[in-house]
Amino acid sequence: MHDALYNLSATELNRLFVRGQVSAVEIAEAFLARIEAVEPRLHAFLTVTADSAVETARELDAKRAAGEPLGPLAGVPVAVKDNVAVDGVRMTCGSKMLAEYVIPYDATVVRRLKDAGAIIVGKTNMDEFAMGSSGENSAFGTTRNPWDTARVPGGSSSGSAASVAARVVPLAIGSDTGGSIRQPAALTGIVGFKPTYGYVSRYGLAALASSLDQIGPFARDVHDAARLFSIIAGYDPLDSTSADVPAPQPEFPSEPDLKGVRFGMPREYFGEGIDAEVKARLDEAVATLQDLGAEVEECSLPHSKYGLQAYYVILPAEASANLARFDGVRYGHRAKDVADVAEMYVKTRTEGFGHEVKRRIMIGTYVLSSDVYDKYYKKAQQIRTLVARDFDRVFEEFDALITPTSPEVAWPLGERHDDPIRTYAADVCTIPVNLAGLPAVSVPCGFAHGLPVGLQLVGKRFEDSRLLQFAWAYQQVTEFHKVQPPLNTEGGR
Amino acid sequence: MTNGWETVVGLEVHVELATETKVWCGCKNEFGAEPNTNVCPVCLALPGALPVLNERALELIIKAGLALNCQIERVASFHRKNYFYPDLPTGYQITQFDLPLCYDGYVEITKADGTSKRIRIERIHLENDAGKLLHAGDDVAAAHSSLVDFNRAGVPLIEIVTKPDIRSAEEAGLFLNKLRSILKYTGVSDVKMEEGSLRCDINISVRPEGAAEYGTRCELKNVNSVAHMMRAIEYEAARQIDIITAGGVVEQETRSWRNDRGVSVLLRTKEDAEDYRYFPEPDLPPVAVAEELVGKVRASLPELPDAVIERLMGDYGLSRYDASLIATEREYVTWFDEAVELAGAEQAKAVANWQLNELFRIMNERGFGPEQIPVTPNQLAGLLKLIQDGTITGKIAKDVFEKMVDSDLDAATIVKREGLTQVSDEDSLREIARRLVAENPGPVQQWIDGKETVAQWFMGQVMKETRGRANPQVALKLVIEALNEHTAER
Ligand SMILES: [Zn+2]
Numbered sequence: 013m014h015d016a017l018y019n020l021s022a023t024e025l026n027r028l029f030v031r032g033q034v035s036a037v038e039i040a041e042a043f044l045a046r047i048e049a050v051e052p053r054l055h056a057f058l059t060v061t062a063d064s065a066v067e068t069a070r071e072l073d074a075k076r077a078a079g080e081p082l083g084p085l086a087g088v089p090v091a092v093k094d095n096v097a098v099d100g101v102r103m104t105c106g107s108k109m110l111a112e113y114v115i116p117y118d119a120t121v122v123r124r125l126k127d128a129g130a131i132i133v134g135k136t137n138m139d140e141f142a143m144g145s146s147g148e149n150s151a152f153g154t155t156r157n158p159w160d161t162a163r164v165p166g167g168s169s170s171g172s173a174a175s176v177a178a179r180v181v182p183l184a185i186g187s188d189t190g191g192s193i194r195q196p197a198a199l200t201g202i203v204g205f206k207p208t209y210g211y212v213s214r215y216g217l218a219a220l221a222s223s224l225d226q227i228g229p230f231a232r233d234v235h236d237a238a239r240l241f242s243i244i245a246g247y248d249p250l251d252s253t254s255a256d257v258p259a260p261q262p263e264f265p266s267e268p269d270l271k272g273v274r275f276g277m278p279r280e281y282f283g284e285g286i287d288a289e290v291k292a293r294l295d296e297a298v299a300t301l302q303d304l305g306a307e308v309e310e311c312s313l314p315h316s317k318y319g320l321q322a323y324y325v326i327l328p329a330e331a332s333a334n335l336a337r338f339d340g341v342r343y344g345h346r347a348k349d350v351a352d353v354a355e356m357y358v359k360t361r362t363e364g365f366g367h368e369v370k371r372r373i374m375i376g377t378y379v380l381s382s383d384v385y386d387k388y389y390k391k392a393q394q395i396r397t398l399v400a401r402d403f404d405r406v407f408e409e410f411d412a413l414i415t416p417t418s419p420e421v422a423w424p425l426g427e428r429h430d431d432p433i434r435t436y437a438a439d440v441c442t443i444p445v446n447l448a449g450l451p452a453v454s455v456p457c458g459f460a461h462g463l464p465v466g467l468q469l470v471g472k473r474f475e476d477s478r479l480l481q482f483a484w485a486y487q488q489v490t491e492f493h494k495v496q497p498p499l500n501t502e503g504g505r
Numbered sequence: 506m507t508n509g510w511e512t513v514v515g516l517e518v519h520v521e522l523a524t525e526t527k528v529w530c531g532c533k534n535e536f537g538a539e540p541n542t543n544v545c546p547v548c549l550a551l552p553g554a555l556p557v558l559n560e561r562a563l564e565l566i567i568k569a570g571l572a573l574n575c576q577i578e579r580v581a582s583f584h585r586k587n588y589f590y591p592d593l594p595t596g597y598q599i600t601q602f603d604l605p606l607c608y609d610g611y612v613e614i615t616k617a618d619g620t621s622k623r624i625r626i627e628r629i630h631l632e633n634d635a636g637k638l639l640h641a642g643d644d645v646a647a648a649h650s651s652l653v654d655f656n657r658a659g660v661p662l663i664e665i666v667t668k669p670d671i672r673s674a675e676e677a678g679l680f681l682n683k684l685r686s687i688l689k690y691t692g693v694s695d696v697k698m699e700e701g702s703l704r705c706d707i708n709i710s711v712r713p714e715g716a717a718e719y720g721t722r723c724e725l726k727n728v729n730s731v732a733h734m735m736r737a738i739e740y741e742a743a744r745q746i747d748i749i750t751a752g753g754v755v756e757q758e759t760r761s762w763r764n765d766r767g768v769s770v771l772l773r774t775k776e777d778a779e780d781y782r783y784f785p786e787p788d789l790p791p792v793a794v795a796e797e798l799v800g801k802v803r804a805s806l807p808e809l810p811d812a813v814i815e816r817l818m819g820d821y822g823l824s825r826y827d828a829s830l831i832a833t834e835r836e837y838v839t840w841f842d843e844a845v846e847l848a849g850a851e852q853a854k855a856v857a858n859w860q861l862n863e864l865f866r867i868m869n870e871r872g873f874g875p876e877q878i879p880v881t882p883n884q885l886a887g888l889l890k891l892i893q894d895g896t897i898t899g900k901i902a903k904d905v906f907e908k909m910v911d912s913d914l915d916a917a918t919i920v921k922r923e924g925l926t927q928v929s930d931e932d933s934l935r936e937i938a939r940r941l942v943a944e945n946p947g948p949v950q951q952w953i954d955g956k957e958t959v960a961q962w963f964m965g966q967v968m969k970e971t972r973g974r975a976n977p978q979v980a981l982k983l984v985i986e987a988l989n990e991h992t993a994e995r
Contacts, residue, residue, distance in 0.1 A: 116546070
């Protein structure tokens with residue numbers, strides 16, 4: 013029976029543990045063995061916290077034996093993206109800059125995971141400082157897509173997505189600045205959810221772009237994603253951008269029913285650049301939603317097409333300041349053999365950061381320069397306002413929006429190394445959602461070219477629970493999320 | 506002094522706020538702790554740590570603004586000011602840019618000639634302090650290594666920026682002292698310059714007297730006391746005047762004041778000016794400053810120095826200058842008020858005289874701060890009573906005052922113990938006067954020859970014999986009587 017533990021959902025694992033049908037140590041050991049078996053082909057983890065995972069499991073077993081209350085994630089293994097702080101564990105952010113850095117505190121979401129009884133099994137691979145959408149910008153090698161290990165898993169939360177897709181963990185934490193949860197979820201055939209900006213505390217998330225970053229869950233079904241979301245969400249006094257709202261507790265009806273729910277299809281998200289097969293899967297998803305009683309109509313978000321450009325001004329600007337702390341003075345990499353402080357800065361940062369990070373720091377530093385500030389940064393903020401207003405306007409009419417998560421499926425490793433613009437364009441459907449601070453979820457909606465396709469549902473601000481109910485209804489009548497990737501069937505145990 | 510030149514000065518004063526904790530985190534704000542003990546993920550800028558505004562810091566800057574007659578902005582919004590320096594953990598300072606919390610205020614200064622002048626405040630904004638660098642070596646360049654203490658990183662600072670209204674080192678000194686008083690009165694800051702809780706940058710230019718345009722200004726950094734600031738202004742004004750009179754042009758520069766050498770040295774020219782790439786701090790969304798909060802802070806303001814000055818002038822007839830000296834510290838005002846309360850309002854001027862002359866002289870000599878006033882108002886009131894009823898002379902009173910500094914005894918006890926009671930008993934004084942006249946034929950002859958000051962000399966001898974206890978008026982009268990008797994007898 014233990015061989016199959018890794019196929020269970022978080023909800024099922026928690027139930028087994030709470031009922032005493034399996035011990036937490038058995039769960040921890042089974043999943044650690046699973047990691048060991050799959051990692052050579054997947055490379056989803058940068059650090060596996062085997063010892064502390066078993067230790068946590070022992071404590072959980074003792075608690076259960078003593079009849080103490082057990083949390084809603086008790087006994088559930090969770091992987092955490094390596095830009096989210098876990099006290100006493102190495103945190104690299106996928107960068108050489110922090111290759112040996114052990115962080116001395118817990119992120120708020122990690123604290124909440126621990127309080128809920130989760131077993132943290134490790135830190136997952138990612139594009140360096142979350143800059144990228146293929147995983148190839150990691151300083152520690154690329155995570156593979158479990159559907160085809162010659163292809164990218166998407167990014168930047170590459171390891172979190174791949175590990176959930178490959179049944180290495182039932183749940184994982186990611187971060188999403190322009191699609192970094194939803195896009196890899198789509199490319200690996202799982203559920204990835206970016207909550208409303210401010211719903212989940214960013215305290216302990218190494219900032220990429222503070223006004224866009226949001227932590228969110230990966231799971232194989234919406235029910236599990238909602239469970240994880242309800243634990244990590246809610247007001248945190250340590251994050252000034254955290255909204256003063258209670259943690260949501262999404263509830264799901266007994267039967268899927270979308271009668272009277274109005275979905276908008278923004279035509280700008282289905283235009284050129286979208287793969288025909290991906291488009292076909294979306295059309296099928298629309299039909300499924302209509303079968304559930306939903307009304308679907310075309311709508312327009314005219315400013316979204318400028319979103320990409322605004323994003324690639326705002327993100328580098330904020331990132332250039334957020335990454336200034338990596339200066340070699342207090343922690344992380346420090347260059348050797350330097351004559352003075354100025355040389356230490358230059359050498360440390362030249363050696364410690366990868367190409368994409370340096371490219372964005374330079375762009376960000378430039379767009380904030382006083383002589384071009386109005387032309388770039390200020391203009392980008394104006395576009396951002398217009399993009400957000402478009403959403404506000406269509407949400408007067410619709411309950412949620414339907415778009416592809418990614419206009420294409422996972423591409424071959426190495427294909428776009430020298431083409432950052434094409435890589436940036438892959439996020440065209442996800443970026444406007446971050447600019448507007450809205451919740452959006454990607455759910456599997458079929459296969460194109462033999463690879464998973466994601467359906468993105470975008471909701472109203474702080475109506476995350478309702479959005480998850482729509483996604484749940486869709487999954488109740490589809491089977492795509494239950495299909496196992498070939499890595500699993502080939503790999504056995 | 507001016508030689509046809511006018512000096513134009515504007516100040517940027519950085520003041521550490523007297524909060525319990527730092528401005529963006531919960532670490533203690535205290536001076537003198539073991540290095541790097543008051544630190545946390547936020548003030549060390551560990552990855553993922555986020556700032557949260559300390560409400561108390563917001564209250565204190567509003568308090569400063571109200572005390573300095575400023576308008577209060579109804580939103581607190583912050584920007585990042587980007588630059589690399591090892592004492593700045595985040596690589597940017599969180600500060601305010603286009604919307605400072607306080608603006609359009611002023612400070613009234615009183616000059617020694619009794620005239621007053623208004624120095625306008627352009628803005629006051631809230632930001633965080635950086636850590637402290639310690640160089641192993643004489644200076645940065647010679648140091649083979651440097652250490653950083655981050656206890657100060659994240660301590661709340663306000664920057665107070667004046668308009669270029671100051672015209673001399675004297676005015677600048679008066680302004681800074683007045684500012685200090687106000688900030689201390691209100692509890693906004695301890696304003697301990699020696700602990701770096703008040704630091705000052707000086708913008709300074711010169712122009713021919715009567716000119717309408719300002720000259721090119723230089724900024725002097727690294728000035729950390731009132732005396733240094735006044736010296737720096739005089740030096741820099743002279744430097745600029747020398748350049749112009751020699752036919753040169755003053756370049757816009759940032760210069761560093763080296764007080765040990767008494768010179769300013771070039772730090773950077775205008776061309777090298779750093780671009781700080783200000784942009785709105787995304788980790789701190791703007792927060793509304795509630796009318797209620799401003800009202801609450803306004804209600805908590807104590808009586809401020811200007812009000813004290815007006816009251817001491819109006820109620821007791823003190824001069825503006827004397828009143829402003831007492832008003833420099835809240836402790837002085839409290840002491841004055843208590844002493845007047847005990848001694849009676851008619852003694853107010855006497856209280857002020859004793860406070861400004863004897864008390865301040867002694868405190869100055871012994872290096873006492875305002876919280877260490879060594880004589881109680883009750884002691885002074887007792888002393889004044891003894892003078893008033895003729896028990897002791899003014900001269901004796903000064904000795905008694907000095908003795909009170911070193912004891913907790915009241916004036917009457919000291920006078921009694923030391924036998925300092927004034928001698929007004931005419932019989933015994935007459936006896937002394939007669940004896941002195943008999944014993945000093947030389948001065949007596951001078952008296953006969955018409956030298957009237959001899960009487961004063963004899964009075965001095967009486968005072969000496971009585972160890973100052975004689976009533977001087979009585980002694981003089983009796984000495985003249987004795988001299989007249991003596992000459993008449995001859
Ligand atoms: Zn701190």
